[in-house]
Amino acid sequence: MRSFHNVICTGCSLLCDDIQVTVEGSHIKEILNACSKGCSRFVSDPKEGRLLSPLIKRNGRAEKASLEDAVKETVEILKTSDRPLLYGWSNCVSEAQILGIKIARKIRGAIDATSSFCQGVVYLAACEAKGYHTVSLGEVFNRADLLVFWGCNPADAHLRHFSRYTFFPRGRYRQTGFEERDSILIDVRESGSAKIARTPLIIEPETDYELIQTIRAIIKGHEILHGKVSGVDFEKVKSIADKMVNSRFCVIFYGLGLSGTKGTYRNVSALLSLVDDINRRGTRCAVIPMAGHFNMVGFNRVLLELTGYPYGVDFHDGSAYWNPGETTAFDLLKKEEVDALVVVGADPVSHFPRKIAKYISEIPTIYIGPHVTPTSAVSRVSIPATIAGIEQEGVAYRLDGLPLKLKKIADPPDGVIPDVAILEAILKRL
């Protein structure tokens, strides 16, 4: 029996680094401190739902093949393709993401992650709002005295967000923890987080933009003529604006409830401007997007470093080209431009609309990942990979952009190799 301390959990983008795991043989016996979401990732049965050998579909039937043949078939598909797309990357380590970008550059394909319709829009918004103020989660629990949760529900999505990083921990300058903090929840419904937030504010759906701009107007001292804003009494909105300005360190967390509704990145750019306004009034204020998959932020950071663009980059003319709405995975698949698809660490058939899922099943698709998914079922080639953070080490980025080194704590099933090795083999043959 072996015990591992300070293991990093890859259940969500919080990447909690205080997990203790006891392993007996290759079986994980006990997990301390991980939430149920993280636990389900650790204790998944190696035989259940795992892809254990490479599969190649011939005449509509998937047949077992050697890794060599699967890589050969993949290279063949990519070489004959005119407009390949490499998609996924949010559930794999950054080393694999770098290799993915290298392959995309080499085959003159497009590369995109799940962040193009998730929290990647913060980069688009930051272009409009001329950058944005952000902080690390460590600074949040040591200093923040006002937490605003806008269109997100950490109590159900990022389970240890309140207890490990934001509201409850006793920090260096907030020594009594939650007693010294105030919290505001802005959402369209009374979600699970409403019990923890001291001031829940329930607004009408798709009215976030006008609420943000009203708060900005109040902060700038303009007169507001309407009695109600977003279905909320003006007095209540004013009290929230006052709380934001009068706090010492305000941190705003926003989720898809803001960036995925009407207005999308415009909502986010208005929020970034609001944060800027609060900072100009002398109150320290920052914003952190609530990313979902464990290394979604990592892909944005890696792609920004290597190409200058955060997501949805197209190398069709040899150089990096970014135009959201044209080069993003969703739009390329919707317009049926793609003639070969490589999926690494994602499941687009489950998540995309039915029409696109059907299109994916019609084009040659290569799936690289640890589990049997609807995408692997429709893929021409499926190659099994190890699970990052459990059977494979590597680097992942936390939702505040902090890179952390994942550990290997258990052995993978026989014959299963990391996605990094598979991508290296593909790159070598191209």
Place this chain on the structure above:
Amino acid sequence: MKPSPLEIYKLLPKTNCKKCGLPNCMAFAVRLLSGQAKIEDCPDLVEREEFRENYEKLKELLGERPAAEVSLPRIDNEEACNGCGICVVVCPANARADPEVGSGKGASRKEGLIFVVVNGKVKIMDISKCRRQEDLTTCRVCEEFCPNNVIKIG
């Protein structure tokens, strides 16, 4: 009306002799009030003549009160627990036992702590550390902040 601990303290010998097994007379007053101690636990009060009057007054003040049961936190609905760990961090006794737990970091050991998250579910390990029992406070933070109403007191 329920007397205050200070009212009871005023009628005690105030010598902090520790004969009752408690560190001082104020602690004895609190235990008397909660029904966890009897007046007869203080030998001076019963035997010494100068405290006879106070002894009678105390008996009258406290009356024939049955020993109160201290209600402690219990896990009511384990199925609903998602292991968020709010109870682990928010519990003052947990933070006292391991300051790192109080600052948000997960428990490094299971012993000596009240709440620990094991395999994604909260477990009560050492309830004797609970402030409701040890210091006789009315602390209910674990019940108050549990988002899924898993922890119940009483």
